[in-house]
Amino acid sequence: MAEGPALTESTYYILLSLVKPRHGYxxxxxxxxxxxxxxxxxxxxxxxxxxxxxxxxWIIPLPTEDESRRKEYRLTEKGMIVLRAEVKRLRELADNGERALKEG
Amino acid sequence: MEDRKTIRKWFWVWEFEKEEDWLNEMALNGWVLESVGMCSYNFVRSAPGEYSVRLEMHPYDEAYLSFMQETGAEYIGRMMAWIYFRKKTADGPFDLFSDIDSKIDHLDRIGKFLSIIGGANLLIGLVNSWNPTRLGWINLVCATLLMYSLGRIHGKKEALKRERMLHE
Structure with missing residues (x-):
């Protein structure tokens, strides 16, 4: 499952932000x-x-006692696996890019 | 000096970006949208450029409205399936969609809406064309217009998809 297609930039940053619980804003x-x-x-x-x-x-809303309060979200374990795989993939992309440019 | 005015104006459904541009131009000239009606827009005086205005097609969703409010946007009102928001320009840039995928999703929502009411008009039109009152043609004209709109929306979507082949 870690070998999925690339995440979009929005998805990537949302997951990165939710390493700690956060609300939408x-x-x-x-x-x-x-x-x-x-x-x-x-x-x-x-x-x-x-x-x-x-x-x-990949993420879950945190339970709140007060429904009127802003909803907070957090990364799940599954989300963390996806995120780690993506960081690895991006590193490979960047490394390959630098190597190719140096050779060029 | 008047501090309120109403302007009647018609936009075709595929012209929603043009509508938004016009509302922002009004805001730049010191008239910000305060409420919407059927083809009518009510403005109130504001400092020039104090607000940016955005609109989108979105099903009624209380959670979405409060989410938008959290981000500093103010809900102005809704007309048909369209919702209108404004945000003070001092509170930062205001966009509803920041990537191609969500723009395509938005066009899909518009497309679905047009297909449903277009299909309903077609059906009513066909049923009524056997009716002695002979008013079915009105629905058939509506259905044709709605299908044409659907085509325009589809064209916009295809353009975005071509763009997405190269970047997000």
Whole structure:
């Protein structure tokens, strides 16, 4: 399952943000921070991605006593496996890129 | 000086980006959208460029509206299946979709909506064409327009898919 297709940049940053529990706006801010403002998650995109990721079981909403409070999400173990595999894949991409450019 | 006005304007469904551009131009000129009606837009005076306005087709979803509010967007209202939001420009950039996939999903939602009401009009039109009142043609005209709109939306989607072959 780790050998899946590449994650989109949005998915990747959402998963990275959810290594710690965060609510929607927190994910947007964290992504902005990590990518130095390069990747901006728009709210509609994020909302759709969160429900898709929950359906896949890569993240889960944390239980809250108060329904009116902002919902927080966290990475699941399954999500962590996917994320580690993706980091490995990206490292391979970057390494190959640097090697090819040096040879060129 | 008047501080409220209503403008009646018609946009075809495939012109939703044009509609959004127009609403943002109004906001730049100091008129921000406050509520929407059938082909009518109610504006209120604001500082020029104080707000950006966005619209999208989205099924009614309380959770989505409160999620949007969390991110600093303000819900203006809804018309048919369209929802309108605004956000203060000082609170940062405002977009609803930041990648091609979610833009395609949005076009799919519009397409599904058009197919359902287009199909219903076609059916009613056909049934009524055997009816002595002979009003079925109205539904058939509507169905034709809706199918044409569906084609325009499909064209937009295909353009995005071609773009996605190279990047996200």
């Amino acid at each position: 927190g994910i947007m801010q964290r992504t902005d921070e990590m990518s130095c403002g390069r990747v901006r998650l728009a709210a509609g995109t994020l909302y759709g991605a969160l429900s898709a990721l929950c359906a896949k079981g």
